Every structure is written in structure tokens, then in C-alpha cells.
Amino acid sequence: xxxxxxxxLPDGIEEILPEEAKHLENLRRELLELFACWGYGLVIPxxxxxxxxxxxxxxxxxxxxxFKLTDQISGEMLGVRADMTPQVAxxxxxxxxxxxxxxxxxxxxxxxxxxxxxxxxxxxxxxxxELYGHAGxxxxxxxIRLMLEMLARTGLQNIHxxxxxxxxxxxxxxxxxxxxLQESELFDVLQRKARPELQELMDSYSIDNDLKVMLLKLPExxxxxxxxxxxxxxxxKANDAVKNALADLEAIAQKLATxxxxxxxxxxxxxxxxxxxxxxxxxxxxxPSVGREIARGGRYDNIGAVFGRARPATxxxxxxxxxxxxxxxxxxxxQRELIFAPYSDDFALSEIIRDLRARQRAVVQQLPxxxxxxxxxxxxxxxEQDNKNWVVRPLV
Amino acid sequence: xxxxxVSKGRIYEEALPLLAEAGIVPVDDPKTCRKLxxxxxxxDVQLVIIRATDVPTFVEYGAADLxxxxxxxxxxxGAESLYEPLDxxxxxxxxxxxxxxxxxxxxxxxxxxxxxxxxxxxxxxxxGIQADIIKLYGSMELAPLVGLADCIVDLVDTGNTLKAxxxxxRELIMNIxxxxxxxxxxxxxxxxxxxxxxxxxxxxxxxx
Numbered sequence: 001x002x003x004x005x006x007x008x009l010p011d012g013i014e015e016i017l018p019e020e021a022k023h024l025e026n027l028r029r030e031l032l033e034l035f036a037c038w039g040y041g042l043v044i045p046x047x048x049x050x051x052x053x054x055x056x057x058x059x060x061x062x063x064x065x066x067f068k069l070t071d072q073i074s075g076e077m078l079g080v081r082a083d084m085t086p087q088v089a090x091x092x093x094x095x096x097x098x099x100x101x102x103x104x105x106x107x108x109x110x111x112x113x114x115x116x117x118x119x120x121x122x123x124x125x126x127x128x129x130e131l132y133g134h135a136g137x138x139x140x141x142x143x144i145r146l147m148l149e150m151l152a153r154t155g156l157q158n159i160h161x162x163x164x165x166x167x168x169x170x171x172x173x174x175x176x177x178x179x180x181l182q183e184s185e186l187f188d189v190l191q192r193k194a195r196p197e198l199q200e201l202m203d204s205y206s207i208d209n210d211l212k213v214m215l216l217k218l219p220e221x222x223x224x225x226x227x228x229x230x231x232x233x234x235x236x237k238a239n240d241a242v243k244n245a246l247a248d249l250e251a252i253a254q255k256l257a258t259x260x261x262x263x264x265x266x267x268x269x270x271x272x273x274x275x276x277x278x279x280x281x282x283x284x285x286x287x288p289s290v291g292r293e294i295a296r297g298g299r300y301d302n303i304g305a306v307f308g309r310a311r312p313a314t315x316x317x318x319x320x321x322x323x324x325x326x327x328x329x330x331x332x333x334x335q336r337e338l339i340f341a342p343y344s345d346d347f348a349l350s351e352i353i354r355d356l357r358a359r360q361r362a363v364v365q366q367l368p369x370x371x372x373x374x375x376x377x378x379x380x381x382x383x384e385q386d387n388k389n390w391v392v393r394p395l396v
Numbered sequence: 397x398x399x400x401x402v403s404k405g406r407i408y409e410e411a412l413p414l415l416a417e418a419g420i421v422p423v424d425d426p427k428t429c430r431k432l433x434x435x436x437x438x439x440d441v442q443l444v445i446i447r448a449t450d451v452p453t454f455v456e457y458g459a460a461d462l463x464x465x466x467x468x469x470x471x472x473x474g475a476e477s478l479y480e481p482l483d484x485x486x487x488x489x490x491x492x493x494x495x496x497x498x499x500x501x502x503x504x505x506x507x508x509x510x511x512x513x514x515x516x517x518x519x520x521x522x523x524g525i526q527a528d529i530i531k532l533y534g535s536m537e538l539a540p541l542v543g544l545a546d547c548i549v550d551l552v553d554t555g556n557t558l559k560a561x562x563x564x565x566r567e568l569i570m571n572i573x574x575x576x577x578x579x580x581x582x583x584x585x586x587x588x589x590x591x592x593x594x595x596x597x598x599x600x601x602x603x604x
Contacts, residue, residue, distance in 0.1 A: 117477060118456060162584045191476060193583075196483035196575075219481065223587050266584045286581045291458015292477070293581065 012115040012122030016321075022336075024125075024324040027154060028107060031127060031320075034153055038146055040105040040129045045087035047108070051077040056086045056306045061276075065112045080111045084126050085317065086303065092132040093304030093311055101139070105129040107320060118292050121321065128297070128317030132304070135312035137248050140281050140299060141255045147295050147316040148260060151285055155327040156294075160264045160286040161256070164271030165249055166278045166298070169218065171241035176211040186215070190270045193219040210237045222268035225253065231269055248281060274298060283316070287326070294318060294326065339392055340374035341365040341383040352383065352390045398441045398582075398589055401460035403448035407574050410486035411464050415443075417600040418593060440589070452478060452577065461582035461590065467572045468551060472512050479583055482576040482597055485604070489553045489572050491515065492565040496540045502547065509539030510549035519549070519569050537561040 009015065016024060032042060048069075055063055067080040081087060084106050092102050107127040115122045129146055131139045144161070151159050169190065173183045182205060189197045198219065202212045217234045221227055228250050235242050253265055273282060273296065282298030297316025304311045341353055343366040353363050364377060374382050374395055381394045400415075402408050404426060415421070415436075422434040426445045434443040444460055451465040452473040468491055470480060491512065495502070502525075509530045510516045520527035530545055537557055539545040551572060552558065552565050576597060583590055 117474070160585050188476075193479040193481045193578075194575075195481050222583070223591060264585075266587055268584065286585055288585060291456065291579050291581050 010122075012112075012120055014121060014123065014321075020324070020328070023328050024320065027324050027327060028127070028320060030153055031150055032105065032107065034149060035105040035129050035146070038103070038129075038142075038149075040103040040146075043088060043091050043104050043106050044108065045081070045084055045091065045106065048078050048080050049087060051079040053090060053307070054079045054081055054083075054086060056090075056303065065114060067111050067113055081108075082110055082112050084108060084110060085128070085130065085300075085315065088128075088130050088315075089132070089300075089303045089311075089313060090307045092130070092313075093307040093309040097309065098133065101131060101133040103129070103131050119319070119322070121319075124319035125321045126317050127320040127323075128315060130313060130315030132311045132313045134314075135301065137252050137255070137281070139312075140248075140252055140314050143297060143314050143316055144252070144256060144283055145259055147283075147285060147297060147318075148263070150318070151295060151323075154323045156287055156323075158288055160266065160288075162266050162268055162271065162284045162286065162293070163249055163253060164268045164273075164282045164298075165245040165280060166272055166275050166282055167245040167280050168235070168238075168242050168269050169272060169275070171239055171245070172211060172215055172218070172235075175239050176205075176207040176215070178205070178207070187272055187275060190219060191272050193270060195219055214238060218270045221270060222266065224266060227267045227269070228253075245280070252281060274300075277303075281314075290326070294322060335380060337362060337381060338377075338379045339363045339381045339383055340377060340379035340395070343368050346390075348388075349383070349390055356392070398462065398586065398593070399444055399460040400441065401444050401446055401451045401454045401463035401465075403451055403465070404445055405448075407448065407464055407466065407487045408445070411484070411574070414484060414486065414597060414600055418596040449473070455577050455579050458579045458581055461579050461586060462593070463577045464574050465577055466574050467570070468512060468515070470575060470577065472514050474514070475577065477580065479578040479580060480575045481578060481594060482601070484574045484576055484597070485601060487572075487574045489551045490565075491549065491569040491572050492552045493519075493547050493549055493567045493569065494537075494540075494552070494558050494563045494565045495547045497562050497564045499540070499546070506547065507545040508547055508549055509536050509545035511536070512549050515569065516549040537563055 051068060054066060062082055065082040069078050071078045088104050088106055092104060096102055105128065107125065109123055110126045112122045129143060131143055148159065178186065186201060189201060198216060202216055214235055214237065221231050221234065228246055231246055249267065256263065256265065271282060277300050278298040279301045280299035284293035284296040286293055295316055295318035299314040301312045302310040303313055339356065339361060341349065341363050353365060356363050364379065379395055381392050383390050384393050402411055408426065419438050420441050421437040422443055423436060424431055424434050426434065432445055434445060436442060444454065446454060448466060448469055451463040452470060452475055454460040455463040456477050464484065466487060505526045505528065506520065507528045507530060508516050508520065509532050511532060513529050513531050516529055517527060532539065536548040536550045539548055540563060541561060549569065555565060558565060578590060
């Protein structure tokens with residue numbers, strides 16, 4: 001790299017400047033405080049970890065997304081976390097070992113080898129909350145409610161919630177006796193709702209005709225609440241797993257409606273985001289100005305098994321950097337007070353400054369011979385001597 | 397408001413009758429008008445006119461809710477983050493390899509000139525052939541003539557350009573037609589408007 005380009009950052013790696021950093025940090029504190037008020041304990045997993053444990057229960061995608069290096073001490077492969085959820089699951093399964101429901105939250109930088117094609121960043125700041133040890137829909141409702149509270153605290157409006165259930169496709173694939181290859185081909189096509197290609201695939205598979213019809217209809221099963229009724233008719237010949245999944249979705253939507261009566265909710269039964277990882281209900285939040293989801297989550301039972309204990313699990317996560325920039329657009333923060341103190345050897349001034357700072361008031365002290373006025377330094381008020389007493393006066 | 401991204405040229409011309417059936421007729425003609433956003437006779441629908449290869453990008457980001465793009469462009473772009481619910485069966489052509497008409501059957505490593513880098517690479521890999529891809533932006537037919545490549549991978553419609561340059565199409569890689577693509581978030585948040593449009597298109601296509 002040429003010397004003149006030494007300021008350049010790698011693709012998708014960004015630095016956050018004071019104004020944005022202040023906003024982000026305020027939001028981070030507020031959201032962690034919110035999680036704490038819901039009884040979620042903060043955990044801080046390591047930035048790098050053994051690769052095997054980072055990739056637990058996840059698909060090929062996360063493997064590709066993970067930066068890898070060799071540990072010179074053990075000779076093992078290490079990875080820089082590309083997702084914190086498996087680490088938090090390990091803490092629940094291996095370290096805490098509680099028999100009762102465990103609520104954990106986290107925030108931290110993750111790294112992706114390839115930026116999300118839409119987000120461009122390769123270093124999102126993942127924030128999320130996970131609830132372990134309860135298999136019912138009540139815990140799903142709790143984490144969805146917490147996610148919606150998080151978005152409300154962020155100052156975002158017109159939130160739209162999308163609900164799905166990966167168990168529906170999984171059960172249909174199993175009922176049809178699809179091979180692994182077929183299941184992943186079909187997964188790719190369903191994710192794009194590519195109906196023409198789905199038809200071609202179905203024509204080439206030799207599976208039960210009823211199942212063909214149901215799988216063909218899957219990409220059309222999205223929309224408002226009436227979709228669940230339609231699904232019950234379309235998926236009539238599916239097994240009980242599918243019927244239970246539909247009943248769960250309906251119950252979750254009903255419970256949410258009592259808490260958020262005006263929340264627009266849609267259903268998408270072919271939504272397979274995180275299919276390799278999730279085991280049940282999945283959800284995502286959208287807002288009109290962003291062409292993709294801004295927070296997502298779902299149920300991923302038994303991920304802890306590899307760490308010694310299978311536990312039901314449900315949770316959500318979002319990129320704090322994205323939330324921060326969205327909230328900055330919707331509610332810019334007012335300017336904080338900053339007091340300018342002149343340079344002086346007067347001990348009384350030092351005492352005053354110490355006292356102000358102890359009361360959480362920000363003071364910046366001039367250095368001898370420096371350029372830049374109080375105004376240029378971004379100060380809002382100034383310490384001035386008045387009859388040997390130092391007083392704070394607003395800067396005009 | 398629904399925004400539909402369409403590329404200029406053949407796709408635009410062949411999409412017009414389909415759009416018209418759904419009551420969407422652009423107020424201006426992009427051939428004579430320099431506007432990039434075209435109002436239509438439907439107040440709630442506008443068109444944006446962009447390059448074919450940019451359609452998936454616009455729709456992915458939600459800059460347009462829907463788009464009409466060739467399957468070739470979608471595969472080359474990698475369209476996991478889009479929905480592509482309908483084959484519009486317009487702007488149909490074939491993606492093929494083409495060689496100099498006198499070229500013997502190729503053996504071993506091959507040099508391929510194309511703008512479809514991903515597709516060409518995976519096609520030759522599936523045939524068990526190691527291919528060196530040379531990315532070009534146009535006039536592919538020239539490459540075998542001047543010794544730049546052993547063959548080309550390109551869209552073939554009538555085959556006249558190939559013939560005029562002493563080339564002949566050989567293997568069919570895939571049949572191409574234009575697809576309707578939808579932004580994932582729009583599909584959820586503007587569900588009523590979009591699904592109504594989908595049903596309308598499907599009806600028109602079924603009657604063809």
C-alpha cells in the first residue's frame with residue numbers, strides 16, 4: 001500500500017467518529033438497561049474462540065463468514081466470532097447449568113469475511129437477548145416483545161413484524177422423504193420463492209403427489225392473518241408437526257396482539273432464514289425505509305447439546321450500528337453541555353473543575369499556546385473569573 | 397407507491413404489454429424522454445429505467461419494490477436476497493458457448509471470453525473442464541477471432557452476429573427469460589398491492 005493511502009480502511013470496516021459514537025454508546029447503554037429491566041443478565045463472550053465451538057449447529061454459511069487463524073499454543077484453528085449466539089448458548093449449557101429458565105443478553109463486535117451484500121459492513125455490532133430452558137410459545141412471545149421494546153426505545157416507528165416457522169418446511173421435507181441434496185436444492189428455491197423453478201424440481205422428484213401439491217403451494221402462503229386459515233386447508237394432508245406449528249404461530253400472534261394491538265403482523269410460511277440453525281418459529285422486524293429486516297430471531301432448541309446439555313432456546317439479535325444510524329435519522333440528540341476552562345495555574349480553578357466533573361458536567365481545559373476558541377472546540381459555556389470566584393457562563 | 401425497475405431495450409418493449417394489462421402505462425416514452433423515473437397511468441405505480449445488470453441491485457436495496465430482469469443477470473448477480481416468483485416468458489433467448497466454426501472439439505484447459513464470469517466458471521466446472529475466464533464488457537465475438545480466447549459464452553437470439561463473424565453456437569448452457577423479482581421487505585410490508593399485481597400478471601401469462 002502506498003504511503004498516501006495509509007488512511008484507507010479495509011472494505012466493510014468502519015471507524016465511528018465522536019458524534020456518532022456518542023449516539024451509539026447512549027443507545028447501547030439504554031438497550032442494555034432495558035434488557036436488565038427484563039431480567040436479562042449481560043455476558044461478554046471472547047472475541048476469538050476455537051473454531052469448532054463457534055460453528056456449532058450452524059450451517060456452511062457461517063463457516064465461510066468466519067475469519068480463521070491458527071492458535072500457536074494449541075495448534076488448533078481459531079475463529080473470530082461471526083455470530084455470538086453459539087457462544088452465549090455455550091455459557092448457558094456449560095458454565096451456568098441452571099435448571100430453570102436463563103435469560104442472557106450481549107453486545108459486541110463480530111466480523112464477517114464477506115460483508116452482507118446489502119449491509120456492506122463486515123464488522124457489525126451484534127446486540128441481542130436469548131432465553132434458554134423454556135420450550136413453550138410463551139418464551140417466544142417474551143423475546144418478540146423484548147425485541148419490539150428495543151426497537152421502540154431506539155425511536156423507530158412503523159415497525160412491521162413477520163412471523164414464520166421453519167418446522168413446516170422441515171416436516172414436509174421429512175414426510176416426503178427428500179434426500180439431503182433434494183432438501184437443500186428445494187431450500188434454495190423456496191428462499192427465492194422461485195415458483196417456476198419449484199415446479200421444475202417437483203416434476204423431477206418422485207414423491208407423493210399430495211406432498212408435491214403442498215410444497216408447490218408453500219411460496220404462496222404469505223400475507224396477513226387469513227394466511228393461517230388458508231394454510232390449514234392447503235396443508236390438510238400434512239402431519240401433526242405442521243399442524244402444531246400452525247397452531248403455535250396463531251397462538252403467538254394472538255398473544256402479541258394483546259400487547260401490541262396496532263402492530264402490523266404478516267406470516268410467511270416459506271421463510272427459511274437461518275434454516276440450518278433454527279428449529280421452530282422465526283421472526284423479523286422491518287421498517288419502511290429499509291429494504292431488509294432490521295432485527296431477527298427465532299427458536300433454536302438443543303444447540304447446547306454439543307456443550308453437554310440440550311436446552312430449549314429462543315432469542316433475537318440486531319446490528320447496533322444499524323439501529324444507531326436509523327435512530328439518529330429519526331431523532332437526532334440535542335447538544336450536550338461542554339464547559340470551556342481557560343488555562344491557569346490558579347489552584348481554585350482546578351478545584352472547581354474537579355467539582356464540576358464529579359457532578360457529571362463536562363469540562364475541557366485549554367492548553368497553553370493552543371489554537372482554537374471555546375466555540376471552535378464545541379463548548380456551550382465557559383468558566384470565567386468574577387471577583388476572584390470562578391463561575392460558569394453560557395457562551396454566546 | 398410501488399416502484400418497478402425495468403431495463404431499457406428489449407425487456408422494456410416486451411414488458412409493456414404485460415404492464416398495460418395491469419393498467420400500468422408509462423406516461424412518457426423513455427426513447428424520447430430523458431427522465432429516469434417514469435410516472436404511469438396508475439397513480440400508485442412508477443417505473444425506473446436502469447441498466448439490466450443494475451435491476452437486482454436496485455430491488456435488493458429496496459430502491460425499487462419490484463423489477464424485471466433476465467435470468468442470466470439474476471444468476472450472475474447471485475439473487476438469494478430477492479424473491480423471483482414469476483417467469484414472465486419475455487425476452488427469451490439462450491445462453492450458449494460459441495466457437496470458431498472450424499475449431500476442433502476442445503481438450504484440456506480452456507480460455508473463455510464472457511461477461512458471465514460466474515455462470516461460465518460453474519458451467520465448465522460441471523463439465524470437468526478447468527476454464528480461464530476473461531471478463532469482457534462487449535463484442536465477445538471478437539475474442540476467438542483475434543486469439544484472445546478459445547470460445548465465448550454469450551446470449552444467442554437469432555445467431556446472426558455469430559454467423560457474420562464465422563462463429564457457431566455449440567453447447568446450450570441454459571434457456572433465458574425475464575423474471576419478475578420482488579424486494580423481500582416490500583413483499584411483507586406492501587403485501588396487498590404486490591400480490592394483487594402478481595395475480596394480474598399470472599392471469600395475463602396464463603392467457604397467452
